Amino acid sequence: MNPYNDSAVKSSPDGPQVAWWRELTGYQWFVFLVASLGWLFDTMDQQLFNLARKPAVTELLRITPGDPAEAGRVGEYAGYTTSVFMLGWAIGGIFFGILGDKIGRSKTMMLTVLTYSAFTGLSALSVGVWDFAGYRFLTGLGVGGQFAVGVALVAEVMSDRARPYALGWLQALSAVGNMLAAVVAIGLGKLQETGAIASAWRSMFLIGLAPAMLAIPIFLRLKEPERWKAAVREDDENAPAGGAPRGYKLGSISELFGDPRWRRNTIVGMVLAFAGVVGLWGIGFFSFDLIRTVLRKHFEGQGLDPQAIDGKxxxxxxxxxxxxxxxxxxxxxxxxxxxxxxxxxxxxxxxxVLAAVSTAFTFWFLNEFWQIFVFIPIMGFCQLALFGGYAIYFPELFPTRLRSTGTSFCYNVGRLVAAAGPSVLGLLTSQVFNGYAEPMRYAGVAMCSVFFIGLVALPFAPETRGKPLPE
Structure with missing residues (x-):
């Protein structure tokens, strides 16, 4: 019998176990929904930036939209702002990940939500490209911390059987957050097209402020997992007389990298995350800029004014x-x-392998309107599948006292290195392939080799399927 009441399994009296979701208690459902809501709003804020990045940089650099002579410059600064955002994401993720082990999952979740929601709204007040990048850095601090504490929280309240499915759903619902951002962009694009608003990207960031704030009252009712409470009690009991401060081992960086087992798992996780994060943020999400290039050629042939084109x-x-x-x-x-x-x-x-092939194929061949509805969802399927793996696998690599810290190091130190990815894509676009008609295509295909870096880590990775969380 599992000793933690909030992760007890309900077995079927008829023999075979029932569907995993039928095993969940009311409180387990509550935890799952709260963590999913926090991560969903987090990813919505991330995606609002991806959708607003190019028009924001274009306006803040005072460049005429669609000017082919300035396309490389816009791509370069879009890459810089994305790298700054990812740098904040990495730093905030590490900081809040450690905090999640030291002070608890639920308290840390509240802090991350407050941070990313507030600075998303402030991004709408930007007057230049560098203060815009500064707001994105501060937003990234909160965005980065949400993932590690959220998946640690869900992993620790679920049964071993339900855990991977619940974490898979939590990560899948992050795609719904991205889709909410897309709905916002669609509505604001229509308003800009008709002239009702002058700048859709500023409105996107203001809207991004509101939904995340709704999650805070819910977090106030959230309890810390029994596993984490037990780790705190054990830590206090093992403290030497006269003692070490509370939380001496919780979130310990020295133990994470001093113990050979946790060190190996951390390095493996960082390499796995690096490949997927560069692939998504350095290539995949720049497909929106590629789509803008393809569609602009179509709309300019219709004789529309620049504001209407931008809205479309x-x-x-x-x-x-x-x-x-x-x-x-x-x-x-x-x-x-x-x-x-x-x-x-x-x-x-x-x-x-599928992520590399689908991304390279999309960047090289997408050139027609109908292809958006074929190539893009296939690429999204293959690229984001990896992130389902991160949500399931990373919490299984570390004990409770290091779970949030270890997960955050995997996801965010990899991101710290990966922050160079968007800038590399921007430089490839503006410098290396600048003489080509559509340089982003060549830059995107060249960078797809990053996915294969993830394969290098797999021989050293432990297999955790069917195993309980380490303690």
């Missing part, structure tokens, strides 16, 4: 985000089910 582009980029994240939702679910059948390592191997 915002609308159709929003549609692109919807179909990409629709594919992502099913990709994450597919990974969650596949990894339960064949194991974590084989599922990662398949996903890395």
């Amino acid at each position: 582009l915002t609308f159709w980029v929003g549609i692109t985000s919807l179909v990409q994240n629709g594919g992502a939702f099913f990709g994450i679910q597919a990974f969650a089910n596949l990894t339960q059948k064949i194991g974590r390592k084989p599922a990662f191997a398949i996903s890395f």
